[in-house]
Amino acid sequence: MQSLIHTADRIVVKVGSSLVTNDGKGLDLAALARWAAEIAELKRRGKEVVLVSSGAIAEGCQRLGWATRPKAVHELQAAAAVGQMGLCEAYEQAFRRHGLQTAQILLTHEDLADRTRYLNARTTLSTLMALNVVPIINENDTVVTAEIRFGDNDTLGALVTNLIEADALVILTDQQGLYSADPRKNPDAVFIHEANAGDAALEEMAGGAGSSIGTGGMLTKILAAKRAARSGAATIIACGREHDVLSRLADGEAIGTQLLATTTRMAARKQWLADHLQLAGKLVLDAGAAQAVRERGTSLLPIGVRAVDGAFLRGDVVACIDSDGIEVARGLANYSSDEARLIMRRPTREIEQVLGYLVEPELIHRDNMVTL
Ligand SMILES: Nc1ncnc2c1ncn2[C@@H]1O[C@H](COP(=O)(O)OP(=O)(O)O)[C@@H](O)[C@H]1O
Numbered sequence: 001m002q003s004l005i006h007t008a009d010r011i012v013v014k015v016g017s018s019l020v021t022n023d024g025k026g027l028d029l030a031a032l033a034r035w036a037a038e039i040a041e042l043k044r045r046g047k048e049v050v051l052v053s054s055g056a057i058a059e060g061c062q063r064l065g066w067a068t069r070p071k072a073v074h075e076l077q078a079a080a081a082v083g084q085m086g087l088c089e090a091y092e093q094a095f096r097r098h099g100l101q102t103a104q105i106l107l108t109h110e111d112l113a114d115r116t117r118y119l120n121a122r123t124t125l126s127t128l129m130a131l132n133v134v135p136i137i138n139e140n141d142t143v144v145t146a147e148i149r150f151g152d153n154d155t156l157g158a159l160v161t162n163l164i165e166a167d168a169l170v171i172l173t174d175q176q177g178l179y180s181a182d183p184r185k186n187p188d189a190v191f192i193h194e195a196n197a198g199d200a201a202l203e204e205m206a207g208g209a210g211s212s213i214g215t216g217g218m219l220t221k222i223l224a225a226k227r228a229a230r231s232g233a234a235t236i237i238a239c240g241r242e243h244d245v246l247s248r249l250a251d252g253e254a255i256g257t258q259l260l261a262t263t264t265r266m267a268a269r270k271q272w273l274a275d276h277l278q279l280a281g282k283l284v285l286d287a288g289a290a291q292a293v294r295e296r297g298t299s300l301l302p303i304g305v306r307a308v309d310g311a312f313l314r315g316d317v318v319a320c321i322d323s324d325g326i327e328v329a330r331g332l333a334n335y336s337s338d339e340a341r342l343i344m345r346r347p348t349r350e351i352e353q354v355l356g357y358l359v360e361p362e363l364i365h366r367d368n369m370v371t372l
Pocket residue numbers: 015016017018019172173174175177178179180181182183184205206207208209210211213214215216217218219
């Protein structure tokens with residue numbers, strides 16, 4: 001068995017609160033330095049890495065001198081706001097030593113459920129990755145309440161994996177991986193090396209958080225793996241305290257628990273576009289654009305669009321049809337139908353002049369499109 005990280009090009013790494021804050025004792029700067037060094041090494045090997053880091057609440061409680069985690073949401077939110085400053089500062093310094101810049105991204109579940117914000121988050125993350133910046137993501141605790149909280153960053157890690165269509169999600173925690181039962185309570189628990197994400201038996205094995213610092217325990221990690229698998233990504237649960245854990249995974253060493261996806265990324269994306277979203281409109285392509293999209297899977301530029309049908313907003317799914325009315329592709333529109341009508345048939349360089357702004361050069365980017 002070889003670690004799937006070996007072949008993964010795009011990876012989301014999630015680190016939990018207990019690791020980040022040394023079990024609530026304060027930011028573990030040595031651990032952050034190790035992960036930063038390893039992520040820098042992965043990037044040198046040509047992999048794109050996004051980091052989802054917990055720890056804001058635990059660090060905030062520490063900074064505010066609170067011995068126990070408060071129950072009241074407004075106090076948790078205040079602690080998160082204080083602690084997030086420390087997290088960002090620490091990551092910024094740790095990555096700077098490797099000549100890497102970092103970016104702070106705070107997201108809520110609602111952001112990713114909203115079509116326009118989804119597309120904005122996706123585009124921003126792609127742009128940051130293209131700029132070789134390391135995005136550091138956490139939940140935007142200030143604006144979430146009980147109903148809309150991710151509740152745990154394992155789920156956030158999975159949603160980000162879906163969002164950027166990563167090949168793998170690596171969840172670093174304080175255990176070696178998944179056991180048949182919580183090893184803190186059951187010393188006879190057996191280590192699980194590999195399983196299919198989504199296997200119902202895994203949910204039976206997983207217990208809640210073993211410490212007072214972490215929140216979700218193993219169950220949220222199993223559910224995150226199931227969610228990540230929906231976009232074709234594998235999940236690895238491994239110990240963040242293990243030396244060189246990320247580099248060894250990238251070398252192919254089989255450490256941790258591997259939870260495999262049974263669908264490919266492309267199949268998952270096609271399924272998602274085909275099933276989950278209603279078509280909000282149509283773009284009629286000229287012959288050249290229809291051929292380029294159909295045969296080469298290129299992005300669709302405004303100049304190749306002859307007509308716009310329907311009313312849609314940025315982020316809505318639209319069909320691309322040829323002059324015979326045959327659907328060539330479908331994808332997420334970067335512009336609304338009103339904007340698209342103004343910029344169609346025009347070269348990209350004229351978009352800014354016509355609209356007064358440029359959102360993106362393409363009407364549909366090829367990463368957000370599936371050909372049929
Ligand atoms: N089947 C299991 N295998 C491994 N760990 C388990 C299992 N069930 C529950 N746990 C507990 O889950 C904890 C990790 O989850 P959590 O505390 O939320 O960490 P994190 O902060 O990394 O998200 C472990 O310390 C362990 O006690």
